[in-house]
Amino acid sequence: SQQGEEDPQALSIQEGENATMNCSYKTSINNLQWYRQNSGRGLVHLILIRSNEREKHSGRLRVTLDTSKKSSSLLITASRAADTASYFCATVADPYSGAGSYQLTFGKGTKLSVIP
């Protein structure tokens, strides 16, 4: 079953605007990761945030994590046409919760379209 659930499923914005995508999950996690997938390509890792972290930045990306609400958000500021892609969150379960090995569980993604 899917652990991460992204919201919205699709998002269309104008170039220069900010894009916010949300992810909810169900079980205790060790870390949460965001990936981008361009059409016809593999997934590219963007950012990893651990369960004891609340916010992380990387260039125009900002990720927040709220473990009490079991949710995360990815903010892309000043979007560009090249940001058009699908974005996935993926969780690694807390091994001490009995949820199993350090494998990623992916959501179904948010399809972002940035219009020039």
Added chain:
Amino acid sequence: DAGVIQSPRHEVTEMGQEVTLRCKPISGHNSLFWYRQTMMRGLELLIYFNNNVPIDDSGMPEDRFSAKMPNASFSTLKIQPSEPRDSAVYFCASRRGLDQPQHFGDGTRLSIL
């Protein structure tokens, strides 16, 4: 640095044929993953190796699917016999450590006619 290399990039074959997908992980990475991606089911983990040993194959759909990792630099995913419902994009990924990000290949787009 070379990334994860998958071959072939595209495969079209008739049902009943054997299909072999290949993956070369990034050197120094000790975990390898095989995923399948479809519109209906999204990205599904098929099998996961750690230090060449299969750790979790609960995602392998049925006995027609098998995966091997004979050494740290090569893995195969085999489907025999193939069926049209196996049509999907198959990704291989590798990572350096247990809580490190995964690096994906560009996938094999498989079409079974």
